[in-house]
Structures are given as structure tokens and as C-alpha cells.
């Protein structure tokens with residue numbers, strides 16, 4: 001009889017899809033912890049984020065990626081590069097689609113999928129489609145036309161209805177992925193869940209709170225950089241973060257009247273950082289202007305965007 005080590009499967013799976021499809025939500029649900037930030041606004045994720053799922057007979061490395069869109073601008077191009085690099089690195093591709101959105105606005109389905117279809121048209125890697133947010137689709141018959149369109153776009157792909165936030169269909173999705181993974185030894189220790197550094201997660205936590213709190217285009221031109229990180233003898237972690245905005249008038253908008261906005265961001269970020277780091281956290285933030293930073297490739301790389 002073969003041992004389980006001989007049957008062990010290893011592979012990398014990229015989560016690819018339009019902004020807001022639920023890629024980061026799925027990553028977090030699969031791993032049972034928050035690795036990637038999630039907001040109701042599109043363009044939340046800016047980097048590739050790794051989640052490593054290990055069980056008795058397999059290790060799957062999931063890559064969460066920025067949403068595939070048609071927006072212009074340097075930062076958007078850098079984000080797209082990260083998404084396509086994820087496809088390059090992967091053994092198989094899970095395309096995510098928001099069933100609730102397309103059930104209400106069917107004309108958007110092909111339009112939003114087009115850059116994804118184009119981007120992976122020459123791939124020889126297996127493609128699966130995760131039709132997400134089915135918990136929001138009351139009339140399940142509305143899923144059928146969506147499955148037809150998706151089936152025409154990717155005739156070979158299995159289409160798996162899921163709810164990433166509720167966890168519905170994830171066993172199916174995992175079983176399907178596993179079936180097609182190659183044999184191979186694990187690349188990471190079994191208790192390692194991600195390759196994302198804690199500092200990055202801390203910066204992302206602050207960015208999430210900013211993203212949620214800010215209106216209009218402001219979230220998209222805000223970045224967070226951890227400048228100071230010190231632990232004292234009592235175990236208290238002092239974090240100093242710079243919040244970068246792209247225009248002079250954005251600074252006052254981020255800070256808010258009487259500092260209210262920034263105070264609320266600090267309060268909710270600190271609460272989450274305490275949990276993340278399992279320590280007392282002192283958080284200080286400064287808002288700084290760097291004009292048009294979203295177009296500055298050097299600066300974008302400094303804050304960890306691009307390849």
C-alpha cells in the first residue's frame with residue numbers, strides 16, 4: 001500500500017476575477033482567518049496575497065489578486081501586473097464571478113469577463129469558475145443563464161456555485177481543485193498560513209479602515225506605509241504609520257472635522273491590530289501629501305506595489 005506522503009498533492013491556485021467578486025472573502029474563508037482586507041468597494045486588493053491550506057493529503061497555495069479591470073493609470077497597471085503574475089505562478093485558475101450582480105445586470109457579465117477571457121485564452125492550465133454570492137440570489141433559476149454564458153466562455157471549466165462569505169459550496173470547490181492537482185511534496189511547513197509579513201498586514205488593516213471611511217475617489221489615492229514598529233519590554237507594540245494622499249486637499253478630508261475621521265480609523269484599526277498581533281498596540285498615524293503618487297512608479301514600488 002502507498003503511504004499518504006507518496007499520494008500527497010501540492011499546487012498553486014490563483015483567484016482571478018473582476019473587482020468586488022469576492023476573491024479576498026474566499027481566501028479568508030478557506031483559511032479560516034483574515035489574511036486579506038475586504039470592503040464593499042471595488043479595487044480593494046492591490047497586491048498578491050498568499051493563503052496556504054494544508055490538510056492530510058494536500059497543500060494548496062491560494063493567490064488572491066487585485067481585480068481585473070479596464071481602468072487607466074500607473075497604479076492600476078501595477079495592480080493588473082500582480083493579477084497576471086498570479087496566473088503565471090499558478091497551476092490552476094479559479095475565475096470568480098458575482099452572481100448577484102449579474103443576475104440583476106446580465107449585460108455586465110460578458111463585459112466584465114472579457115479582459116479575463118482574453119488574459120487566459122492561451123492557457124493550458126485548468127480553469128474553474130466560482131459563481132459567488134449565491135446567498136444573495138433568491139431566485140436560483142436566475143443562476144442558469146449565467147452558467148450558460150460562463151459555460152460558453154470557458155467550455156472546459158467546471159462551474160461551481162458558492163457563497164464565499166457563508167462558506168456554501170467550498171467543499172465542492174476544494175474537492176474539484178484537489179482532483180486535478182499534481183502529486184508533490186508540500187513547500188511550506190504545515191502550520192504556515194501565509195507568506196504575508198505582519199507589517200504588511202498591519203498597513204492593510206489601516207488601509208481597510210480608511211477605505212471604508214472615505215468617500216468617492218479618495219480611497220483609491222490613499223496608501224499606508226508602516227514607518228515605526230517597536231516592541232517594548234512590557235510587550236506593547238508601538239506602530240507609526242504614514243497615510244499618503246495624492247493631493248493637498250485630500251489631507252484635510254482624511255483627517256476630517258476636528259480629527260474625527262482619523263480618530264475613528266485609528267480606533268477601529270487598533271482594535272483589529274490588537275487581535276492580529278495578540279498584543280497591546282499603540283498606533284500613531286500621520287497624513288502626508290505626495291502629489292500624484294499613484295502615477296509615480298518609484299513610489300509605487302516603495303509601498304510594495306508592482307513586481
Ligand SMILES: Nc1nc2c(ncn2[C@@H]2O[C@H](COP(=O)(O)OP(=O)(O)OP(=O)(O)O)[C@@H](O)[C@H]2O)c(=O)[nH]1
Pocket residue numbers: 017018019020021022023024025026037038039040041042043044045046065066067068132133134135136162163164165166
Ligand atoms: N453576500 C455576500 N457577500 C459577499 C460574498 N463574497 C464577498 N462578498 C462581499 O462582496 C464585497 C467584495 O468582497 P471582496 O472579497 O473584497 O472582493 P474582491 O474580489 O477581493 O475585490 P477587489 O479586491 O476589490 O478586487 C464585500 O462587501 C464582501 O463582503 C458572498 O458570498 N456573499
Ligand SMILES: [Mg+2]
Pocket residue numbers: 023024025036037038044045064065066067
Ligand atoms: Mg480583494
